[in-house]
Amino acid sequence: MSKPLRGRNIRQKSRPGLKGGYSESSMAGGYTQSPGGFASPALSQGGEKKGRTRANQIIPCTVSQLMSASQADESFRVGDVDVAQVTIVGVIRSTDKSMTNIQYKVDDMTGAPMDVKQWVDTEDQSVDSTVLPPGTYVKVSGNLRSFQNHRSVVAFSVRPLEDMNEITSHMLEVVQAHMALSKPQTMSGAGGGMSSSAMPMSRPTMGGMDGNVGGYAGANDMTNNGLSANQNQVLCLIRSCPEPQGISIQELKKRLGSMSIAVIKQAVEFLSNEGHIFSTIDEDHYKSTDSDD
């Protein structure tokens, strides 16, 4: 149906207050609200949480672990742990620079040196000065890739170490991360040992660490998630509480008759600092950050 033109100004003027001709819409700035876009991983993928870990973490690894990781399509697994983004610490054995990338061979002593590829920004003039010489200890952060059965790491960061103690800390972080992310053991801890491991060990259980000197004796008390027996018991109870306001310290004391209020409060403070639990209606009520609801 066409309206006859009557010489009137039928052009709709922009309304006062809306400069620039923007029409009113609910899309401010052009962003749409996509669910799970910037939500934390725990919320957006609630339905997919399987028994093992998901590949959205950056995991410290050794070259030997990366080379022996099993592969399913594009995803890799070291034992029970999904690995995608990894960090390795090693010494550069050789470098090969081309127009678009720098290839390093990084040796962390656990096997043959690993191929590490770092893409070069061709626009960046200062790139030549950043090729690191062989003999440099570096921390590589990147993604594990496999191409025609050849494994490599595509790095988004190759940083020379200034503090050589990072070598030591990486060794410890590798063990800690893989231990913590492996299938959780039964809460009883003692006697459970390392049943998730397929490799024969000379020491059968965790308690058998003789020869501990100095600061390493603490392993005897720990279950696989790094928490002591008391902390685990408290965490278990808090996790199992279905109520929205969580469980109170008094309730915990009722259920854990053998533990004193002081010990319970200590455990609660530790768990809260580590991020396993949070307080709800007041300082006496807590819920677990991992609850399955």
Next chain:
Amino acid sequence: MASLLDASKPRINCSMLSQHIGRGVCFVGRVEKVHPTGKTFSVSDGEGKSATVELNEPLEEELSGIVEVIGMVSSKGVITTTTYNILREDKGIPFDLELYNEALKVIHDFPQHYPFEVAASG
């Protein structure tokens, strides 16, 4: 000996030397005494024990501080060097050798989480 670099080189200290005879290893320690010929020197580990390191070529530089030696352990417990690397402490941050020794014990206690072999991939 170049193939030694392409295999695994377990990190060890003096007490583990005897278990790695004939194998390639990685030994981190503090340089103690350098022989006048420059072809051999002693290193101490985080437990204070010493080992002897032999080189194919005499040293061309002043060696001191913390060194990382990669080589093969002879039947006499001497490390014949393939290559060595000085762990620089010139940023003013000293390397904690005792802590490194503790970490060595951890990685040897948990070989399933810090393997020095490449297992066949599944």
